Amino acid sequence: MLKSTLTASAVALAITFSSGALAQNAALVNGQSIPSELIDYIVAEQAKRGQEASPEMRATIRQELINQEVLKQEAIKKGLASKPEVKYQVQMMNQAILANALREDFYKTTKISDKEVQETYAKIAQMMGGSEYRASHILVETEDQAKAIIAKLGKGAKFEELAKAESKDPGSAPTGGDLDWANPNSFVPEFSQAMVALKKGEYSKAPVRSQFGYHVIYLADVRESSPPKLEEIRPQLEQRMVNDKWEAYQEKLLSSAKVK
Numbered sequence: 001m002l003k004s005t006l007t008a009s010a011v012a013l014a015i016t017f018s019s020g021a022l023a024q025n026a027a028l029v030n031g032q033s034i035p036s037e038l039i040d041y042i043v044a045e046q047a048k049r050g051q052e053a054s055p056e057m058r059a060t061i062r063q064e065l066i067n068q069e070v071l072k073q074e075a076i077k078k079g080l081a082s083k084p085e086v087k088y089q090v091q092m093m094n095q096a097i098l099a100n101a102l103r104e105d106f107y108k109t110t111k112i113s114d115k116e117v118q119e120t121y122a123k124i125a126q127m128m129g130g131s132e133y134r135a136s137h138i139l140v141e142t143e144d145q146a147k148a149i150i151a152k153l154g155k156g157a158k159f160e161e162l163a164k165a166e167s168k169d170p171g172s173a174p175t176g177g178d179l180d181w182a183n184p185n186s187f188v189p190e191f192s193q194a195m196v197a198l199k200k201g202e203y204s205k206a207p208v209r210s211q212f213g214y215h216v217i218y219l220a221d222v223r224e225s226s227p228p229k230l231e232e233i234r235p236q237l238e239q240r241m242v243n244d245k246w247e248a249y250q251e252k253l254l255s256s257a258k259v260k
Contacts, residue, residue, distance in 0.1 A: 026062050029069040038065065106246055112238045120241060121230045127185050128227035135195050136177035138162055138216045139169040146207030146214035153203055159218045168213065177218070183225070191215060 027034040042061050043053050051057065080086055136159060140146050149162055160176030167173040184192040194208040198219040208215040230237075 027066055029066055030073060032069060032073065034062070034065050034069060103246065106249060107242060110242050110245055112241050116241065117230070117234065117238060121233075121237060124237075125227040128183060129225065130183070131196075132181045132183055132223050132225040133195055133219060134181050134221040134223075135179050135198075136160070136163060136218045136220060137169070137172065137179060137191075138167040138177050139172075139213050140166060140216075141168060141213050143207050143209070143214050146216050149216050150203075150205060150207070153216070159203060178220075181223070181225075188212075191217070195219060 024036060025033045026036045026039050039058055039061050043058060046057065046061075047053050075081060081090075138146075138149055138159070140149065145166075149166060152162060153159060163173055163177030167177055169177070172179055184196055187195065188210045190208060190210045194204055194215070195217050198204065198217065200219055200221055203218040204216055208217055
């Protein structure tokens, strides 16, 4: 009941303030202005979230702003604004708000040309096209361990069982070393070169060394693949390109900043 009364009063006050000397103010709190534009902004933000704008909403927002202003003024009177923890929180909030505003402005104003899209798509298509390989591997720490696994395979041991028991790759070991279908560009060069040299059904007869350790590779199958059409991935591609531009923009700002 109290809430309904306050809302009705706030609506009446809003109507009173809508003309005359306070035309630009939604309220004055001890002489401090609460601009109408601030309420307009908050209403618009709420509308973006699916809330229907109404006089009741405006009145509720106005009253909440009045409440906050009264509390803020009292905090200032008590000297709380000069306390380090309060100043630092305000500083952090200001930094975050302005940094986010810069990011939103960048995303809003950055345009990707059709030429850029075409060039980027061509690179992706080149990487995704061609042959895909379905390989499995067993990853171990030393060359001797890899040689021992190759010896076991030569005596008839099953690749999948050895991978589950001995591979150090937590992602593929539970599935018998299976790496699913992938383009050779998905792997480090040493692995890719050894994999594409195998024939279907073969495993590497010598350990393959990479930055991760030593691999024994089994090639299960090979197939030809086609990249998706540009129009199928254009929205995601353009978003990724803007993201990349934003990252580059940040790096440029950071590298040019004078930090001591």
